[in-house]
Amino acid sequence: MKQLRKGLKESGVLTMIKERPALAEVLFPKSAEQVMDSQTILKRIIWPMPDSKDEDDHSNVEETCLVTGFLRDYTEKGSSRELQQLLKFWTGWSIPPQHLYVEVSPEITLPVASTCLTTLKLPLKCQSYQAFKENLEASVRSTEFGFGMI
Known part of the structure; x- marks a missing residue:
């Protein structure tokens, strides 16, 4: 002291x-919970952009938009506590960085966070908002035992 x-x-x-x-x-x-709201997170997100080489694959673009829309809905509807936990999962910290990156990948089945790169990787295939929410919350709960404990 x-x-x-x-x-x-x-x-x-x-x-x-x-x-x-x-x-x-x-x-x-x-605590970060006092200042955490959806706009704090949404204004920092760098959303995925479609690849110019995949212009013919409109289904991936549509699915990517659907999944990122689910993330936007989750963020807008989330309580302060849920958003704080999401941020902790995404970055390993409860204070938002300048940029938060989102990737959508066909190679994963559950959301994965790359905390060093502040990147949230979301699975491409998601049938409904409810399924997306359940998968994201299951992944977020993993911070109780990982980096979120530092």
Whole structure:
């Protein structure tokens, strides 16, 4: 604690907080859940773009749009707690990075996260929103035992 206090004094952060107490909430949020909403996530997502080499394969483009639409719906309908858990699964952290990437892959059956690259990989084949939601929530629950514990 002494070193932390010394660092805050030397960096000028402590003085800044004393002069402007409202900054303490910005610098040290009590939890990410307080500020987590769908727009916080949606505005950072980089959605997949169709490959120019696959222009003839319209079914993949349609399925990709369907799956990414399911993700958008899930994000818009999700509670603050669900969105925090999704972000933790996606990035390994509960604070949103500048960019969140989405990929759709025919090679996987459940959503997979590449936390280092902040990439959420979604399975291409998904018959309904309910099936998508169940699969995503099953994957998200895996953070209870993985990187989400750091």
